[in-house]
Amino acid sequence: MKILTIIGSPRKKGNSYQAARNLEAKMKRKGTYEFEYLFLKDAHLDACKGCFNCVSRGIEFCPLKDDRQMIQDKMDQADGLIIVSPVYVMTVSALLKNFIDRVAYLCHRPEYHSKNALVLCTTGGIGVKETLNYMEMITKAWGYNVAGKCGLVTAPWPATAGLNKKNTSKLEKSAQQFDQSLKSMEKEKTRKIKVGFKDYMGFRIFQSISSDVKEYMPADYQFYQGKEYYQPAQIGILTRMLTGIMLKVVFFMMRDMGPGDEK
Template sequence: MKILVIMGSPRKGNTYRAAKKIEEVMHSMGDVEFEYLMLKDANLSQCRGCLVCFGEGEDHCPFKDDAPLIEQKMHDADGVIFATPVYGMNVSAQMKTFIDRFSYIFHRPRFFDKKALLLCSTGLMGHRDVLDYLELVAGIWGFEISHKVGIITRVPLPMKTELENERKLKQAAVIFHDALMKKARRSPGLRDVFIFRGQKATFGELAHISPADHTYWKEKGWLDPKTKYYVNVPVNPLYNAIGWTFEHIQKRKMKKEMREAQK
């Protein structure tokens, strides 16, 4: 079992030690290999919002950096741990640069056979918002979110909090390990269905404006009227009905906006 840890901390501090604790617990449960990608050492350019990756494809990005290598590492792993400290009530600068650099995956998701664990550390607060943000990002990228864990690491650290952190990390390791052992993917939640249907409505109408996105979705079969979700898993009938309605509302809205833009 191969785990990739994408480490957003600029140093080997609390977040790194938390990931190592998870590694220790998972090692005790079976054969597992951990690789740490320290974003501070990666050659990742800061996205400049030129939109070339959206319209023409990521291969046409003007930056030639480590992005293709990092994406391949995510594909090669069985599971990915996204780890970051809370800085300024958000992810670290390194993690944000990473997320921005891979913005094209928001349009063309691809990690549906991967599980993710979300990890963050904070001195006092902000961890819930950061974990929610990472959940949204990784979820849209295609990852199945197995668990998310935030730990408090203020100084001085009360013994009670330290013990609670250890309990959370052990629990996260066990849940992540168990999720990786299961090959089947969970059914999508309502938000997942909304995101799929909204994107389906959008990219189905953008053949001329964003051909790379449109072609990707068409090749995946996601633009087929019968397709309910990115992957072939059971979809709650109520969620599907709500999503279908939302898709058609969005499609009409897209067509109206495009007509107005051409005037």
């Protein structure tokens, strides 16, 4: 299986890269994996202009023509994704944040529901929880099943034996989780996934809103029409019924907040 590792550090072979390589070594002891590294520092990615075209009209209307599509092509071709970033002021690096901004449409129209991901960060001290939670939230919004989160403390001075042991344990646990999720998904490729209430409710909210705002956001409308879910899925009768009831409640509460309304 092929794993794409996106490195968000501005340093070529800093702590983030070394952590990713250590994770790779542990993964390769568990299965046959091919790793490819993509360094955002070497990619030509212009800063997002905030024009909203990718969300409202479609990614093909993005005015920036650079390496964004190349990166997504690699994401399409890979069986799994690892996103790595140093912690900079309690969040991801500017390089990774710009890439996240450049694919903002994926949070509306996720394309990776059949794939697994792992998020990894390194920090000199604090910010692991905040950074990993953000990375997980975004990667899930793209559709990935986030099979692991790993935060390592890599202070700018020699690590103690205890810290090295703790980091090694975290990497081993994350490698185990990611390996199991990849193998499990490979076995279940031909099966329909089971969708619970929370995930189905989120899908139906997006689908319903896309119909209400189709003149303003035609790309969302075209994406959601005719879909039962993001991918072939088993959706129980009770889940459908409860979702239908909750949708009525949600949209009743939002009835005065339609397009064009002012508050």
